[in-house]
Amino acid sequence: MLTPTGTLVADAAKGGRGLAAFNVITVEHAEAIVAGAERAGLPVILQISQNAVTFHGGRLAPIAAASAAVAEAAGVDVALHLDHVEDAELMRQAPDHRFGSVMYDASTLPYAENVAATREAAEFCHARGLWLESELGEVGGKDGAHAPGVRTDPAEARDYVAATGVDALAVAVGSSHAMTDRTAALDHDLITRLRDAVPVPLVLHGSSGVPDAELAAAVAAGMVKVNVGTALNIAFTGAVRAALADERLVDPRKYLAPARDAMANTVAHFLSVLAPR
Numbered sequence: 579m580l581t582p583t584g585t586l587v588a589d590a591a592k593g594g595r596g597l598a599a600f601n602v603i604t605v606e607h608a609e610a611i612v613a614g615a616e617r618a619g620l621p622v623i624l625q626i627s628q629n630a631v632t633f634h635g636g637r638l639a640p641i642a643a644a645s646a647a648v649a650e651a652a653g654v655d656v657a658l659h660l661d662h663v664e665d666a667e668l669m670r671q672a673p674d675h676r677f678g679s680v681m682y683d684a685s686t687l688p689y690a691e692n693v694a695a696t697r698e699a700a701e702f703c704h705a706r707g708l709w710l711e712s713e714l715g716e717v718g719g720k721d722g723a724h725a726p727g728v729r730t731d732p733a734e735a736r737d738y739v740a741a742t743g744v745d746a747l748a749v750a751v752g753s754s755h756a757m758t759d760r761t762a763a764l765d766h767d768l769i770t771r772l773r774d775a776v777p778v779p780l781v782l783h784g785s786s787g788v789p790d791a792e793l794a795a796a797v798a799a800g801m802v803k804v805n806v807g808t809a810l811n812i813a814f815t816g817a818v819r820a821a822l823a824d825e826r827l828v829d830p831r832k833y834l835a836p837a838r839d840a841m842a843n844t845v846a847h848f849l850s851v852l853a854p855r
């Protein structure tokens with residue numbers, strides 16, 4: 579069932595669980611994410627990034643409508659989130675496409691400009707019932723360069739949340755986007771200090787590169803929303819490569835079906851790590 583992001587995040591925070599948000603690029607991603615969540619019996623977030631919208635020719639409507647329909651038909655609670663939005667025009671489309679939340683990403687701007695742009699985004703989103711996430715202290719890897727040395731300062735994070743009014747904060751604690759091996763080491767002491775300093779749930783980006791034990795420890799230290807993208811694409815592409823070893827194969831369903839299954843397995847695995855029973 580399509581459910582507001584804020585409700586799922588608040589429930590996870592109350593229950594001391596991590597809530598996974600997986601990146602959707604194709605409709606098969608959305609189907610796989612929901613299949614994995616149904617298998618685990620746990621809620622999940624489908625997130626569509628600005629980059630994915632660009633891939634779809636700059637059109638938000640088709641992939642958003644497909645994802646919302648998949649969410650609606652799900653046997654578990656599923657939220658729809660618009661991720662890493664730098665274009666305010668795109669953010670303004672979110673209310674028309676059934677999103678429950680937006681991540682407005684002004685993290686590359688100087689502090690004062692990040693605050694001003696994010697406060698405006700918060701005013702827009704809150705007036706329309708949307709939950710807003712933003713980022714302070716740039717998580718590396720968005721441009722292909724991994725910079726795991728960057729860290730979010732707890733005192734600055736507290737001031738930033740008060741100044742912007744955001745509902746959740748993405749923080750730089752050692753992860754980096756688009757890693758294809760799981761070797762990132764998180765600063766768990768910093769996560770605890772951020773949790774104590776900041777009154778809103780914390781968000782971990784670049785979680786594909788974080789080993790299982792580190793993810794579980796991050797949730798125990800206070801991380802709530804956990805974003806995973808690349809791990810699904812590793813599963814997807816690996817399965818496609820294996821299927822295409824048969825050079826007579828031409829029907830895309832013959833490689834998309836195993837790719838979707840492989841992504842569902844990855845989803846179920848991450849969910850079991852983040853919400854151990």
Ligand code: G3H
Nearest residue numbers: 756783784786805807808
């Ligand atoms: O916002 C999306 C995530 O941070 C995904 O990062 O592709 O490194 O897992 P990842």
Ligand code: ZN
Nearest residue numbers: 755783784805
């Ligand atoms: Zn991210």
